[in-house]
Amino acid sequence: MTSTLLRWSGPVLLGLLLATRAPLEASMLGHMLVQLPLLVICGALLRPWLRLPARLARWDGQGLATFTAAAFVTTYWMIPRALEQALFEPLAAVAKFASLLLLGAALPGALRRAHVVVQLFFVANICAMMAIAGMLYRELPQRLCNAYLQGDQTVTGTALVVLALVLGVAWCIVNARHFADPPERPDEPNEPNEPEEPEESSARGLGTSFPRRRESKSVDQP
Amino acid sequence: MNSPLSSSRATALAVLAVTLAGVGALYYGSSGFRAISTEAARRIEVAERPLRLPAATLSGADGSARLLADDVRLDGRITLVTFIYARCQSICRVVGSELQQMQDQIRARGAAGRVRLVTISFDPRDDARALTQYGRMMKSDPEVWRLYGVADDGERRRLLDAFGVVVVPAPLGEFEHNAAFHVVDRSGRLVRILDYTEPDIALDDALLRGAQGS
Numbered sequence: 001m002t003s004t005l006l007r008w009s010g011p012v013l014l015g016l017l018l019a020t021r022a023p024l025e026a027s028m029l030g031h032m033l034v035q036l037p038l039l040v041i042c043g044a045l046l047r048p049w050l051r052l053p054a055r056l057a058r059w060d061g062q063g064l065a066t067f068t069a070a071a072f073v074t075t076y077w078m079i080p081r082a083l084e085q086a087l088f089e090p091l092a093a094v095a096k097f098a099s100l101l102l103l104g105a106a107l108p109g110a111l112r113r114a115h116v117v118v119q120l121f122f123v124a125n126i127c128a129m130m131a132i133a134g135m136l137y138r139e140l141p142q143r144l145c146n147a148y149l150q151g152d153q154t155v156t157g158t159a160l161v162v163l164a165l166v167l168g169v170a171w172c173i174v175n176a177r178h179f180a181d182p183p184e185r186p187d188e189p190n191e192p193n194e195p196e197e198p199e200e201s202s203a204r205g206l207g208t209s210f211p212r213r214r215e216s217k218s219v220d221q222p
Numbered sequence: 223m224n225s226p227l228s229s230s231r232a233t234a235l236a237v238l239a240v241t242l243a244g245v246g247a248l249y250y251g252s253s254g255f256r257a258i259s260t261e262a263a264r265r266i267e268v269a270e271r272p273l274r275l276p277a278a279t280l281s282g283a284d285g286s287a288r289l290l291a292d293d294v295r296l297d298g299r300i301t302l303v304t305f306i307y308a309r310c311q312s313i314c315r316v317v318g319s320e321l322q323q324m325q326d327q328i329r330a331r332g333a334a335g336r337v338r339l340v341t342i343s344f345d346p347r348d349d350a351r352a353l354t355q356y357g358r359m360m361k362s363d364p365e366v367w368r369l370y371g372v373a374d375d376g377e378r379r380r381l382l383d384a385f386g387v388v389v390v391p392a393p394l395g396e397f398e399h400n401a402a403f404h405v406v407d408r409s410g411r412l413v414r415i416l417d418y419t420e421p422d423i424a425l426d427d428a429l430l431r432g433a434q435g436s
Contacts, residue, residue, distance in 0.1 A: 061233035068237050072244025082251040084260045144259040146388035146400045 010045035014101075017042060025087055028148040028156045033163060036077055036100060043104020050105045063110025067122040070107065073099050074126055078133045078160070080144035087147055116178045123171045127164040134160025261400050264386040265415040272411040278381040280342065280370035283353035287373070290381070294410040299338045300432040302424060303404040303412075305387050307345030308356040313401045313418065318360050320421040325367050327425060336432030337425070339367040340406075344382055344389050345397070346375070385412065407431060 017024075017038055024030040043050075060066050076082055077096065085092035111119065137157030143150050172179075227235075249255060257263040278290045294301055304321060306314035321339055328334055339362075343353060353369045362369060372378035382389065389399045403424035405414040413431070416424040 058227075058229045059232045059236040061229045064233050065236035065240050068240045069244070072240065072247065076244070076247050076251055079248070079251045079258050081253075081258060081260045081263050085251075142259070143261070143398070143400065146260050146386075147390060149390055149392060149398050 006045070007048050010042060010047070010049060013038065013042040013045060028083070028145060028152045029159055031087075032077070032083060032156055033159045036096075037163075039097060039100035040104035040107070043101035043106075044108055045104075046101065047105050047108065052105060052109070057109060057113065060106070060110055060113065062118045063112075063114035064118065066103070066106040066110035067114065067118070070103055071122060071126055071129070073103050075129060078130070080137075084145045084147055116175055119171070119175070123168065127168040130167070131161050131164035134158065134162075134164065260388075261386075261402075265402075265417075268386075268412055268415050272407070272413045273384060275406070275410055275412055276377075276380045276384050278372055278377040279374060281350065281373050283350055283357050283369045284364075285350045291410045293340075294406055294408065297338065298408055299336055300408065300428045301338055301340050301406040302428050303385070303406055304339070304341045304418075305344055305382070305385065305399065305401070306341055306356075307343050307397055307399075308348045308352045309345070309395065311396065313399070317401050317418050320418065321362075321367065322360055324421055324425050325363060328366050329363070331429070333429055333432060334366050337428045338365075341367070341369050342381070343369070343371045344378060344387065344399070345371075346378070386415070405431065 017035060021035075024035040077086075077100070082092070086096040087093075134157045137144065137153050137160060139157075140153075144153060148156075252258055253263040253266050257266055275290060279287055280290050280293060281287045302324070304317055306317060321341065325339060328337055328339075341362075343356075348356075348371050350371075353371055357364075357367075357369045360367075372381060385404055387400060389397050392398045401418040403416045403418065403421065404412055405416070405424065405428055407413050414427055416427065
């Protein structure tokens with residue numbers, strides 16, 4: 001039951017996004033901060049239908065190709081001119097839908113493959129870019145899009161900064177276990193004179209998420 | 223792995239391909255890393271490739287009607303075109319006072335035979351009377367500065383599209399729109415767009431072009 005619901009949520013969301021194009025694209029805020037993120041989510045939900053071949057994962061070790069694409073795709077659609085082209089030029093609109101849906105479809109797999117440090121690098125990069133773009137949108141005295149009002153642009157800038165913060169915080173919460181202190185062992189309070197022990201175990205705690213191959217190599221070497 | 227390509231090498235190739243495609247896209251999206259706004263890109267494009275203007279019938283403040291192309295060709299002067307709406311309380315006021323000073327400049331430099339000003343209203347509510355009133359308020363001298371409206375909706379839209387002027391209805395019956403000085407040459411081509419904050423550069427550009435042709 002829930003799996004059918006999940007299976008159909010993608011096409012339903014895509015239908016909704018296609019149907020609500022005009023009202024969402026009427027404002028810069030709705031266009032950039034409602035439609036574009038929902039397209040990425042929609043892409044992820046469409047995975048049962050898209051069936052990206054498993055062989056593709058070989059080309060995306062640690063999710064590097066997908067994250068690089070994510071950095072470029074998010075940057076591109078934050079260019080005011082690109083956003084406006086998607087408004088008036090059908091080809092640009094198709095490119096917008098295709099790039100964000102594909103990105104959404106590739107992201108879950110990439111996140112699964114990527115080490116937490118790789119994720120941190122790209123998440124920090126994308127969030128920083130988003131926040132800087134948002135500040136620019138807020139501060140610039142001139143309108144960046146001819147089709148959108150100046151007030152809309154200011155609100156969009158604020159929303160971009162907020163989204164950057166929310167994304168960053170959300171990523172930290174999801175990955176909190178990687179930064180947390182190692183779980184205390186019941187016998188630890190009885191052995192206070194072991195200064196090296198916590199460091200070692202914390203290193204081990206981070207190590208659990210390293211790719212399997214590398215972990216086994218380090219075990220084999222000594 | 224039975225494939226000749228290791229995963230790390232395949233990934234490196236994929237990242238390279240994505241990076242090249244991404245840089246290409248950004249290059250295209252920003253007009254060669256020169257513009258992030260539509261307005262800036264439009265100005266670069268026009269400066270590089272002059273644009274032929276579409277057919278549009280202008281209705282003058284005096285009630286006359288003539289084609290924009292005829293108007294430009296018969297007049298034989300370089301035309302600085304601006305777009306306004308008569309009720310505007312913000313940006314057009316700035317442009318209006320700049321145009322007043324440009325009119326004085328043109329007369330003072332004795333260039334009225336080579337350069338002129340044309341202001342076109344994009345507000346369908348601006349009829350001949352509203353234009354006349356606006357012209358009187360701005361003290362426009364018809365020899366140097368003429369005001370027009372475009373009666374036909376389709377023609378008005380095509381003209382605005384060609385000039386790249388986007389008009390967005392704003393609250394209280396106002397409009398938000400991009401304002402600029404549009405330099406149109408004697409053959410009716412849009413050759414340069416300059417920001418409304420740079421009237422001196424716009425006038426110099428028009429005077430230079432006016433001097434070259436004669």
